[in-house]
Amino acid sequence: MSRAHNFNAGPAALPTEVLESAQKELVNFNNTGMSVMELSHRSPDYEAVHNEAIVSIKRLLAVPDDYEVLLLQGGASLQFPMIPMNFLSKDETANYILTGSWSEKAVKEAELIGKTRSSVSSAESNYTYIPDTNQLGLSENDAYVHITSNNTIFGTQWQDFDLDWKSPLIADMSSDILSKPIPIERFSMIYAGAQKNLGPSGVTVVIIKKDLLDRSSQNVPTLMRYRTHSDKNSLYHTPPTFAVYMLKKVLNWVEENGGAEGMRQRNTEKANLLYHTIDESNGFYQGHAEKNSRSFMNVTFNLPSAELNEKFLKEAKEAGFVGLNGHRSVGGCRASIYNAVSLESCQALKEFMIEFQKNN
Template sequence: MKNMKRNYNFNPGPAALPLEVLEEAQQQFVAYGGGGMSIMEMSHRSPAVERMVAETEELFKRLIGLPDSYRILFMGGGASMQFGLIPMNFLKEGQTAHYILSGSFSDKAYSEARAVGNAVVAASSKEAKWRLLPDTANLSIGEDAAYVHITTNNTIEGSQFGYIPDTNGVPLIGDMTSDIMSRKLDFSRFAMFYAGAQKNLGPAGVTVAAIHESLLAACSDRIPTIMKYSTYADNDSLYNTPPVHSLYMTKLVLEWTERLGGVAAMERLSQEKAALLYGVIDASDGFYQGVIEQPYRSSMNVTWRMKDEALERQLIAAAEDLGIEGLAGHRSVGGLRASIYNAVSLEACEALADLMTDFQRTRG
């Protein structure tokens, strides 16, 4: 494996995983912890799996800097399932859910809430075609507000909130799927935040939800048991069979993150990688055109366009010839995108920057 040439992976999710994590998992694949079987074969009621889940929760809380007043839940269904579970659990009759719309996924979360109960838009940049972020300085939040929902980073469009908005005491819930573990934030400002693992935390199959005990106590008791956050908390995420191997891989990624210096180190690296790629775009005299206005650019998902789609396809083909994968923009918007999550190396970004510079010199 050490001598195997691996491609540079800029896919948006499932995304790059650290090589040393993959190698460690490979070593334990057949017989986990000397237990005579793979962790995928072990009962989720076994002491080994229970211990692994508990250690993963504590490791996540330590890296993020969360106090004991938060519970970490490991769930399935991805962030898309959370879009429905959140209003089912927390949007009571006579209350209103408030949504900050900044991209396609926040719009989907809002649509799911409307299917459950009363939901309104607190702020939106949809009319600007998501090229900027909405103004949240004076959010319109009614007295009947159950919660405010925000998507902190927009994977498809390539924008990111650089701050946590003030919700005037109303519980704030954050979808952090594509920028969790990439920067230091005051997470105590959130009553809940959640993330699909397949960007910065591990492989697809696991969703991490962090919920303050005060919000956890407000879970509805009029929905099916499997849909209640309190069920997951009361059973330490083991009410039913979880995606055990994906959860184990998440633990390995968290350990890798800690070895490299934790969230602070990831933030420094993210800034360096993003500055490198945006630098090429901005210095290209319009050959490459950034999609998002500069103050709102993401440090996780770099998006850009070229003068025509034919040229964009040529760049993608040239990249694939060099073992650089995942540059095609989301099917709903087209263009180009480089997802530079924590496991994407600076070396990979340098290779992409060199390609873009050479491509402009020969095709510009």
């Protein structure tokens, strides 16, 4: 059976080479006579995998020495309450920039912990754009500023982080981490669920500046404390060992394919194929996001009618395309083109879109 053209929003496509390598090692990893899933997380064989994953993240993203990399569980959703529990004291206010559903979920959790504000939001347009940098309403009095760097549902993405954020900047990068080089030094903390660009679901990567770590509250349950995981090299309790193993393999694949800059080039080429098809369709395909806010990870679009949307999705599925349904809040279609989605799959989708327009 041939591989599907997988455009799922997450869990998402994994590199075929990574899957084949894991398949070969599945029942006997590193001549242990056991699967990596069966190893003790205290064993030298697993600890080597764990530490290599952390080192690879630091190398691929050029993480400065004054940051730590943690491998946690619970997905990005667990980070939503963990962040204010650790960094939002009762006399402070956190600023959540609202650009989509995930930033809404993040602030909703933070409101249960302490005081928040949203200095700017693009909700009035159904999140078609990223706010202009001169409209952000930043303040030195904010405990921290929280952003979602890429919005999977609406297909928008922050293009620029090069400004004075005035207070610690924390970013949910679940859907675009390692899709391009990142100016890590602009952030006090980055977090990302792995299941879009880094591997399968189950592990969450946190990159955190040590000075932010130093100011974290100690009046937090042990497992919800960043310091707990930092002090124990993310081995305080049993980690998601297979997910970390797959993370390491995906990181190796990224390195073999040009690193973060290689991913930028690869993803730009894929996105340009699809956006060009939308822009040259004379309005048959209508992009949700404004052009200067377009995501290079999630291409969202509608057709002229709900009936044509339905027909497009039905015929696309029959042609071997998976995961093109748009989220219910936007409707229409969405092609998620994370790192592991091939140029060939994007080219095939482009050709299908052109042919469908001709026939309809």
